[in-house]
Amino acid sequence: MKGINLAVNAGEVHAIMGPNGSGKSTLASVLAGREEYDITEGSVTYNNEDLLDMVPEDRARKGIFLAFQYPIEIPGVNTTNFLRTSLNEVRKFNGLEPLNGADFLKLMKEKMKVIEIDKSLTSRSVNEGFSGGEKKKSEIFQMAMLEPKLAVLDETDSGLDIDALRIVAEGVNRLKNADNATVVITHYQRLLDYIVPDFVHIIYDGRIVKSGGKDLALTLEEKGYDWIKEEFGEMTEA
Amino acid sequence: MAEHYKSIFESAGNKLPENACSNLAHARENALRELESGGLPNNRIEYWKYSRIGKVLNGLEVTLNCNDTQLNSLDAPAHVEYASLKKAIADSHPLIEKYLGKYARIENAGLTALNTAFFSNGIFLYVPDDTIVEDPIHLPPQLLHADGGIVQPRNLIVVGKNSSVTLIRQDGSAPANAMTNAIDEVIIQQNASLHHYILQNDQGNSVNGSYVQQERDSRYSRVTVTLDGSFVRNNVNVQMEGTGCETNLYGYYHIRGNNQVDNHTVIEHMEPDCLSNELYVGLLDDDASGIFNGRVMVHQDAQRTNAFQSNKNIVLSDNATMNTKPELEIYADDVKCSHGATIGQVDQEALFYLQSRGIPRDKAMSMLLQGFSVEVTDQIGDEKFQGLVIQQILQHLNAG
Numbered sequence: 001m002k003g004i005n006l007a008v009n010a011g012e013v014h015a016i017m018g019p020n021g022s023g024k025s026t027l028a029s030v031l032a033g034r035e036e037y038d039i040t041e042g043s044v045t046y047n048n049e050d051l052l053d054m055v056p057e058d059r060a061r062k063g064i065f066l067a068f069q070y071p072i073e074i075p076g077v078n079t080t081n082f083l084r085t086s087l088n089e090v091r092k093f094n095g096l097e098p099l100n101g102a103d104f105l106k107l108m109k110e111k112m113k114v115i116e117i118d119k120s121l122t123s124r125s126v127n128e129g130f131s132g133g134e135k136k137k138s139e140i141f142q143m144a145m146l147e148p149k150l151a152v153l154d155e156t157d158s159g160l161d162i163d164a165l166r167i168v169a170e171g172v173n174r175l176k177n178a179d180n181a182t183v184v185i186t187h188y189q190r191l192l193d194y195i196v197p198d199f200v201h202i203i204y205d206g207r208i209v210k211s212g213g214k215d216l217a218l219t220l221e222e223k224g225y226d227w228i229k230e231e232f233g234e235m236t237e238a
Numbered sequence: 239m240a241e242h243y244k245s246i247f248e249s250a251g252n253k254l255p256e257n258a259c260s261n262l263a264h265a266r267e268n269a270l271r272e273l274e275s276g277g278l279p280n281n282r283i284e285y286w287k288y289s290r291i292g293k294v295l296n297g298l299e300v301t302l303n304c305n306d307t308q309l310n311s312l313d314a315p316a317h318v319e320y321a322s323l324k325k326a327i328a329d330s331h332p333l334i335e336k337y338l339g340k341y342a343r344i345e346n347a348g349l350t351a352l353n354t355a356f357f358s359n360g361i362f363l364y365v366p367d368d369t370i371v372e373d374p375i376h377l378p379p380q381l382l383h384a385d386g387g388i389v390q391p392r393n394l395i396v397v398g399k400n401s402s403v404t405l406i407r408q409d410g411s412a413p414a415n416a417m418t419n420a421i422d423e424v425i426i427q428q429n430a431s432l433h434h435y436i437l438q439n440d441q442g443n444s445v446n447g448s449y450v451q452q453e454r455d456s457r458y459s460r461v462t463v464t465l466d467g468s469f470v471r472n473n474v475n476v477q478m479e480g481t482g483c484e485t486n487l488y489g490y491y492h493i494r495g496n497n498q499v500d501n502h503t504v505i506e507h508m509e510p511d512c513l514s515n516e517l518y519v520g521l522l523d524d525d526a527s528g529i530f531n532g533r534v535m536v537h538q539d540a541q542r543t544n545a546f547q548s549n550k551n552i553v554l555s556d557n558a559t560m561n562t563k564p565e566l567e568i569y570a571d572d573v574k575c576s577h578g579a580t581i582g583q584v585d586q587e588a589l590f591y592l593q594s595r596g597i598p599r600d601k602a603m604s605m606l607l608q609g610f611s612v613e614v615t616d617q618i619g620d621e622k623f624q625g626l627v628i629q630q631i632l633q634h635l636n637a638g
Contacts, residue, residue, distance in 0.1 A: 032594050035586075060596035068594075072587045076609025085605070086595040093596065125609070126591075142595065 001026055003207030004042070008150065011178045015192055015217060016185045018203035019225040024185045025069055027203070028154040031183075032066035033059050046150070060086075061093035063149030063180075067139040067156045074126040079138070082126050083108065083145055090146060111144040115171045133164035140171040147175070152183045157191040169194030189221040204228050243273050246300055247355060253302045254358055255327040262327065265339035269354035278348040285346075288529050288561045290498055294443050294469050298417055300352065301387030306359045308378040315371055318403075319364040323392055326362035333364055333396050341449040341477070342421050349445055353421040357392035360420075363405075367398035367427075374404035374433075374620045380444070386415035393422045397430040397456075404433040406623050412442030414468070422448040426456040428480070433619050434460040437627055439634075441467030448473065454480025454509070461617050463627055464491040464499050465634045471500040481509045489518035490614040492634050493526035493558075500529035507540035507570075516547040519610055522558035523638060533565040534577065540570045547577040552584060552610060604635055 001023045008014055018024050030037050031044065033056035044051040051059065074082075087107075088098035099107065112119065117137050127135050136156050143151055153172065157165055172195055176182060184195055192200075192214065200216040201208045209232045210216065220228075247254075247270060256263055278295055279286040286292075306322065314320030319331075326334050344351040359381060365371060381391040397403055412418055418441075426432050430453075438444075444467065450458055464470050476485050491499045505514045514534065522528045530549045551560045564577040584606055592602035611631050618624035 034590060055599070056590060056593040057596050057598050057602075060594055066594055068591065072585070072591050074585075074588045074591065074606065074609060076612035077592075077605055082592070082595070082605070085601070086592075086597055089598065089601075090596040125612075146595070 001030070001206040004203070005208060006201065008181045008183060010149070010181055012199065013176065013182045013184065013195060013197045015195075015197035015200045015214075016183060016203055017187070017189070017200060017217065017220060019229070020187065022203045023206040024187075024203055025154055028066055028069075028152050028185055031064065031152055032056060057089070058093075060146075061090050065143050065146055065148035065151045067136075067143060067151065067153040069154040069156075069158065071127045071135045071139055073128045073130075075128050077126045079122045079124055079126050080108070083122070083142065086142070087145055108145065111141060114144055114174055115141040116167050117141045132159045133161065136160055136168055137164065137171075140168050144171065144175055148180065150181050150183070151175075152185065154185050155187060156184075157186055157188060165191065166194060189217050192217045202228055204232050243270055243300070243355065250302055250356070254356065255324045261335055262338060266355050269344050269351040272344045272351040273348060273355060276346060276348050276351070278352065285502070288527070289471060289500055290469060291445070291471065294417055295388070298415070299387045300356055301383060301385055301389050301416075302356065302358060303384035303387075304358065304381040304389045304391075305384050306381055309359060309361065312361065312378070315373065315375065317366055317369050318371060318375070319362070319366070320375070321362050323360040323362045323394060324358065326394070331362065334362070334394065337396060337423060337425055338394055340423070341425070341451045342423050342447070343449070349419050350421060350447055352388070353390040353392060353419050353447070357390040357421070360392040360394070362394050364396045365398055365401045365403045365430075367400060369398065369401040371401070371403040374406050374435075374623065377405055377407040379407065379409045380418050380420045380446075383412055383416040383418075386413065388417045388419050391418065391420040393420070395422065395424045395432075397426045397432050399428045399430060401427075402431040404435070404620055406435045406620065408437045409439070409441055409444070411440045412444065414442060416442060417469075418442070418444040418446070420444065420446045422446070424448060424450040424458075426450065426452045426458055428453045429455040431457040432459070434458070435618055435620065435623055435627075436460070436462045437630065438462070438464040438467055438470055439630060440465065441470050443467075443469040445471045446473065448475065450474070450476040452476065452478045452480065452483045452485065455482040456480070457484045459486040459617065459619075460488065461614060462489045462501070463614070463631070464489070464493075465630060466493055466495070466497050467499065468496075469498050472502065474501075474503045476504070476514075477506045477508065478512045478514070479508050481511045483509075483512040485512075485514040486617065487514075487516045487518075488614045488617045489520075490611045490631070491518075491520040491528060492523075492611075492631065493520070493528055494523045494638065496525045498527045498529070502529075502531045504533045505535070505545070507534070507536045507543045507545060509539055510541040510543070512540065513544045514546070517550075517613060518548075519550045519614055520560070521552050521554060521607060521610065522560055523554040525555075525557045527558065528560045530560075530562040530579070531565070532563075532577070534567070534575065536568040536570050536573050536575065538569040541572045543570060543573040543575065545573070545575040549579040550610075551579075551581045552607070553581060554584075607635055608632060
């Protein structure tokens with residue numbers, strides 16, 4: 001990555017689009033704190049703090065949530081126990097009492113309704129044996145439980161049929177409020193029929209080459225990524 | 239050396255029980271002869287490769303003294319015959335004559351021979367035909383050593399036709415200058431079912447041999463959980479002599495320090511249409527060493543056999559070692575078999591996933607490690623004992 005300038009404010013939805021290999025998922029990984037990436041230059045400021053200085057768990061506790069492109073299966077770790085541990089770690093960090101079993105289950109039930117997630121999923125191991133759609137729904141369900149300030153959805157729409165896509169998008173829309181922000185990373189314009197962004201950014205070869213309103217996504221839909229490659233391809237060669 | 243065992247045997251006097259029928263005396267004689275020719279195991283024997291058995295046995299003498307007071311108050315559910323082996327022998331119980339020493343093969347098995355020559359006590363348990371025992375039976379721990387030396391507990395368990403029982407055993411610690419050399423003979427008769435759960439926690443030195451004989455349509459499910467123990471070797475030998483049998487062997491081990499845990503299993507499919515399923519998983523830390531050797535033999539007549547085996551390990555330190563050897567020998571042509579072994583580290587992706595949900599790294603680590611044991615603890619059918627095992631596994635994880 002070499003040139004990402006992006007400001008996301010509370011209450012905003014940003015879409016980041018780009019062809020394969022342009023750096024979309026790298027951006028998501030860097031924001032969540034994946035260790036494999038070395039940051040050689042630049043900075044990320046989150047609520048006036050240096051984000052890059054924080055370990056992944058602290059980022060999460062301070063309200064950053066990454067919906068994974070490929071959520072990993074964790075055999076032997078029960079989904080409900082995992083969620084409760086997660087939520088209570090976040091609460092503890094923010095000076096709140098941990099939720100007891102009954103309150104936790106109540107909250108879980110509530111959120112399950114919002115996301116239309118099947119009850120059986122929460123009694124299974126984390127993501128184990130879930131279909132592609134179930135995995136993505138489970139990510140959004142976790143997001144609903146943790147109520148992040150900044151959610152980064154990394155290609156959450158990829159591989160979803162239209163029904164699952166609609167449910168995932170509705171979930172995101174319902175969780176949206178004036179205090180939180182969402183960054184939607186996607187390859188397909190289709191998602192933006194369901195989640196209406198305030199801003200659209202096009203990322204190509206590690207940089208944001210174009211920013212605009214939601215109309216930009218429509219242009220992209222019309223002209224395809226080749227248009228971006230033609231217009232900005234020479235920049236990389238130069 | 240042979241003279242040596244013979245003289246111990248001759249001086250044993252009335253410490254070794256004998257029955258009126260001469261089968262036991264005969265078995266003891268044969269065992270002494272086997273000891274004479276083969277001696278005790280060492281690392282030069284393939285079956286004991288990687289094992290530190292030689293070191294453990296070094297300087298240890300056979301002991302005839304053991305603490306068997308726990309066998310005086312065995313509490314049996316209705317219809318179950320349950321007594322000390324000594325008493326069953328003294329009573330000349332017909333099953334003693336029928337089965338004792340029948341399946342514990344001593345050929346090229348020095349420690350089994352040692353046990354057969356010198357065992358003095360253990361338990362005898364018989365579930366008669368057509369008996370469903372609802373509550374699990376908690377067996378006493380293996381005999382303890384009254385002084386140092388090698389002690390030989392011997393157990394005979396017979397589950398009668400169409401019967402069903404759950405047996406639970408929890409073994410505790412033994413002194414460092416001692417070794418337990420236990421043999422279980424288990425006979426599961428036609429269409430009977432045995433659930434066998436064993437928790438070994440900080441055991442000292444022990445070799446636990448089980449010889450399980452399954453008649454047609456019988457089921458055997460075993461879970462062995464080993465949490466340290468300076469030297470623990472489990473030999474589980476299952477022979478499915480009839481059709482329609484099912485065998486499930488599960489194991490979990492977590493070893494630290496300089497300890498060694500060694501699981502050797504042999505499953506023999508003799509007849510058609512049997513199923514065996516085997517999963518051992520383990521964690522190795524510090525300088526610990528683990529061994530798994532799983533042998534599945536599908537004999538020529540055993541058509542339509544299903545046999546699955548897997549051994550998965552996580553090595554947590556640079557100095558820990560794991561030797562694993564899945565072996566599959568197939569002589570039939572219509573079978574479905576699989577086996578596999580893995581040795582790896584904690585999945586960094588899974589760790590990051592948990593961290594990215596606010597869970598601190600060390601807690602995430604402990605969740606993943608605990609999760610590793612779940613496939614095995616899920617197989618413990620008794621809820622209360624399952625809870626206890628999970629709690630001890632957790633305690634052991636957190637003690638690190």
